[in-house]
Amino acid sequence: QKRYSITLLPGDGIGPEVISVAKDVLKLTGSLEGIEFNFQEMPMGGSALDLVGVPLPDETLAAAKHSDAVLLGAIGGYKWDNNAKHLKPETGLLQIREGLKVFANLRPATVLPQLVEASTLKREVAEGVDVMVVRELTGGIYFGQPRGFRIDENGEEVGYNTEVYAAYEIDRIARVAFETARKRQGRLCSVDKANVLEASMLWRRRVTAIAEEYPDVELSHMYVDNAAMQLVRNPKQFDTIVTNNIFGDILSDEASMITGSIGMLPSASLGSSGPGLFEPIHGSAPDIAGQDKANPLATILSAAMLLKYGLEEEDAARWIENAVLDTLNKGFRTGDIYSTGTKLVGCKEMGEAVLRSV
């Protein structure tokens, strides 16, 4: 009997609903594989702000650090949108990424055959899209110093941030990306703005250097503006993309929307050791929170990534992935992916359907 401790961070909005469903799915698959999970729920985001006045309580970070993996629902909501920076739910998210040192964010964007119609792209463009975006997550302009506000020599108020990468930060994310590409189709596209930015010039130089360790992976480079175009023009050209924190934020969201079903997409954030952080890429959707309308599949698939990338329990992960496909094949759909001829269900019912398919 294997035992793992999992920190659950339900967060805000639809977070608690989707986490509750994913927890049940984890329990069941665990029982089939002789795995026992020890779950601990901790507050984070807006709900932590309301409870204890900070978006990431020390106890939450400590619990996360001491567990084997962390599963997060979603954070944020209108209520806290105008808070000062250190009191924003988003700040808690950045703090836990930094605290867990999860520098590699894997964001798959896959168009499932069952859901190809959900894409706004023409069928022939969307069909078969399967992109993995590897986003650097603990560096760059998100965390760079100096940052802040000042009054300049003309008495003007100025806001500033620093985009900064050290060679080792690029090297380690590049290695994760090459390893990822190697397990996929063996093609890696590194996205930067090396025709303008020094930080990108170093990025390109280091990624090119690390490529020597991976002669079996085909490396290409693309400017970020072109990548934003190519994702719309022909997303199938991409296998694995690696890019910095801010470009990865933008491009992974664009890629996810190309699949037409962001309610379906999971993500994994990994460090070199210690627990990984797993979360759906969708937000907290305050408009449908508490109404049993949320699509729990992104969180369920995040639980599968947790098993695969976080605990190396690939068999258990496969149970979940197959159960999700089976559930879709049976025609179950939440509102966000509904089309005529399919069965409209709520969050709980979708969870039960997945449990029956495991």
Next chain:
Amino acid sequence: QKRYSITLLPGDGIGPEVISVAKDVLKLTGSLEGIEFNFQEMPMGGSALDLVGVPLPDETLAAAKHSDAVLLGAIGGYKWDNNAKHLKPETGLLQIREGLKVFANLRPATVLPQLVEASTLKREVAEGVDVMVVRELTGGIYFGQPRGFRIDENGEEVGYNTEVYAAYEIDRIARVAFETARKRQGRLCSVDKANVLEASMLWRRRVTAIAEEYPDVELSHMYVDNAAMQLVRNPKQFDTIVTNNIFGDILSDEASMITGSIGMLPSASLGSSGPGLFEPIHGSAPDIAGQDKANPLATILSAAMLLKYGLEEEDAARWIENAVLDTLNKGFRTGDIYSTGTKLVGCKEMGEAVLRSV
């Protein structure tokens, strides 16, 4: 008889071909409106590098500054891709933007009914899209100091850039954007990353303050990752977008690809006084250069923007816009926008068709 002096910067790749066609169109429309143009061709980009060793010769900038408007073809090519930064064609482009102080870059992305099939988006999503991206062009991370490379305290090489905006830079681009939105549907969406970046927090604060001067324009705010998604999900929700230099680079290219016909899209870069810079948004397309295959319509439409925004010759601009639509209605298409049932023509023939339609 009105007289204007126009600096032509053919540049590299297909630049000379499309500029030559646009020049003829300008001449003809001018003659219909009693306008005489005095054209001066100057070297820039890779061709200037080959000729005199710098991407923007002093004489070129001086000529541009002393003219009434500048029309640029395209710059860049594989040949110069590995040049040091100060010897890149792109650096010449940044230098002329800075030299002419053209801080406001207007990039329309319109899906013409004649070309709706060229979009990779479904007809019902693409039809009627008409977005204007107003991009800040002379500030932000493109020009921010400090920038460069250094060795940090751990002996690691580091590359860094500064994203920085002063209040006056935001105020002036915001005013251009509000004025632009006012002449369109009156809806302005300001795109930033104010949940993470101080530079964006100041951006949002200033745009919100300037909004008081434009009570007739409806202002909304959106995070850049969400904007990248929403452009794919439902581009019709946007009227005018205003954003910083780097986000504008990415989002305007994404928006242009959504129209499916980047060979059709013009741009205008304007300062508070002095000549504007007008150019197609497509690149130098070295693979088809010199083969009479380029689509000259983006440059022809840039000439129309030159007349409208640069010289306030709206009537002459309309001649050109109507001639382009008429040419498309007659079925003329270059390779990039060709579909069965239309007439495939080269760059010159397309130019002649437009001249006949003026």
